[in-house]
Amino acid sequence: MAKPVTTKGGMMRILLGSGAGPIVYAAPCGLTSKSLTISKGLEEVSIPDCDDPTAMEWLGRDAVSLSMSVSGEGVLAQASVEAWLDAVESADPVPVKVELEFPTTTWTWTGAMHVESAELGAASNTGRVTGNFSLQSDGEMVRTSAATS
Template identity: 70%
Template sequence: MAKATTIKGGKFRVLLGDDSDPIVYAAPCGFTQRSITLNKGLEEVNIPDCDDPDKIDWLGRDATSLSMSISGEGVLAEQSVEIWLDGYDSIDSIPAKVEWEFPTKTITWTGSMHIESLEAGAANAGRATLNVSMQSDGEMVRTVTPATP
């Protein structure tokens, strides 16, 4: 049996883009944990048995939408606090990119996201932390790029 090829946390990146042309993406400093959730909206419909109408229907599901959400946390870093706050204050979504860099390929999603929430906290004598929640705004385009030899 072949051993699974895995990646470390530093190869799982969430990057935010600026307003330059072309967009320049960078990972905000202090973001130490991150996760993405890919969601598929489903619409349910009962499917009857035509030969036996008294039989309990099976439930059918049709896909209606796709979305991505990102959550993460880390330290409240001076180097990136304005980036997070500016994105939160913006009425418009901001450019975002997610990368999973494997040894033989990189999977990337690129699109726009809204910063849905920022939660900062601190305990006495502890480091201030920041929790972030982001939601996709439209399509997050997935590409797969082979690693360069």
């Protein structure tokens, strides 16, 4: 039995882009946990049985939209505070790139996202301050893939 090819969590990156000139992407430091969710919006319609109008109807579903959400949490690094606060306080979406790197192929999603929430916290007076960030797509997130260099 062949073992699956997997990758480490550090090879999944959330990168925020600069807003001026050519976009420069950088991964804010401190995230130790990340997730990416792609959601498909569905429209439901009841499909009648034309031969037996009294039969229960099955639901048909049509895809009508796609959405992406990204979240990350970890320690709050001083070098990243400004980028996160600027993004969450902006009325406009920010450029975002999400990378998922495997040994031979890297998948990348690029587009605009709103940082919908930034939760900063400390579990104790002697513990580290942490950050938890949630992003939502604003329009299409373009997926590409390329050989990992």
